[in-house]
Amino acid sequence: MPGIVYLFHNQSLPGIYRIGSCLNSEEVSHLQTLNEGYYGDGEFYCIYTKDCENHELAVRLIEEDLERTDKKVPGKRFFKLIASEAIQLIDDYVELANKPMYKNATNNEDGIQALQDEINWMLASTVFHSALLSYQGEEYDHAIEKYTEAAELLVPFVRNGKVQALEMSATCYESMGAIFKFCKEQTEGNLLSALNYYKLALDYDSVNAEKEVADAYYSLGSMFKNPPGKGVPNYEKAIKYYSEALIIGNTALGAHEIGDCYLHGGYGINKDLLLAVRYLKLSTDDTANYLLGTAFRELRKFKEAKECFGVWISNVELYDLKHEVLYYCVFDAFEFYEKHDFIFPQTIISNRDIISRVEEYLNEAILIILNGAFDGNAYERNHPYVIEKYTVLHYFRLVCKNQND
DSSP states (O other), X not given: OOEEEXXXXXXXXXXXXXXXXXXXXXXXXXXXXXXXXXXXXXXXXXXXXXXXXXXXXXXXXXXXXXXXXXXXXXXXXXXXXXXXXXXXXXXXXXXXXXXXXXXXXGGOHHHHHHHHHHHHHHHHHHHHHHHHHHHHTTOHHHHHHHHHHHHHHHHHHHHTTOHHHHHHHHHHHHHHHHIIIIXXXXXXXXXXHHHHHHHHHXXXXXXXXXXXXXXXXXXXXXXXXXXXXXXXXXXXXXXXXXXXXXXXXXXHXXXXXXXXXXXXXXXXXXXXXHHHHHHHHHOOOTTHHHXXXXXXXXXXXXXXXHHHHHHHHHTGGGOOOOOHHHHXXXXXXXXXXXXXXXXXXXXXXXXXXXXXXXXXXXXXXXXXXXXXXXXSOOOOTTSHHHHHHHHHHHHHHHHHHHHHO
């Protein structure tokens, strides 16, 4: 039935408003008088009205919305909100109630349910976009609150197979996972929260969630293998999480890190070179060849060690990391070749650019050793350990010169 939705306010009640409806403007004036003395002191003023094709339904839905958000004054038909918010609510719900399909919805339960579904979808979408804005604005706690609310509001639509609801739900859980993984302190609790949210995203057919679950397990493993600050590593726990990453699909990194743990041992596990080789062979990461070479060298399988070091050294032009461990690894590999009188890989000695870079790395490694940055001990230039390194550098230069003449 056509009528008017009105908004009353009493100046003695700041932040309190009355929303109702009636048939015409004469009734609005009459209702103003009736409300005086009912709640608060002084006069009630009508500050906004809106014509509506189904005013009773519009007010009913507005009241349900405000009750759901705890804005109803207990025992009264008054609500705690600001004027602009009240006016926006009236405009939104009147627009919905004015649709032809809802014209006679007051006594039509199917019509009421259809309208309620549309309203709930509008609410879920609004909350979802509010979460997105908070996430983009780096208001992470508020974003988590809104993503959680949006996910709950989307549940009925997911059950009904609404594709957009599935996609939005996946985004909610993926985003919350990302917040706990990347935007909060790296603790086991936060990373486990990230993992749980990514697992929930899997339930909504997320195309990215499986990789994110694997990466979350990998991050948990890394936290225990290389703890921040002065934390003590725990290889046993690290392997547990890396293994989960490996099972789900993070093969290259998961296998690499497990192999590295077994190669060095300690921190809760025994050194096991055979297990190290087994896992490092599963890795597709280029740097795994250096670790494999190290494992084979300790197993005294020098032929296999030479092949692995050779593959790793051949890719040295790919490494552009200013990192002391990398410099030392390059040196370590070439020292192995020099001690066992192996020929350096042809891919190295036939490329002057690569020769130049390797020589740079070898020189840098010597400086690191002299300065004590690698193992904490600063050595003099005439120390046997340093002379040994200079011998490798000289041998490298000599071999490259002879094979390129």
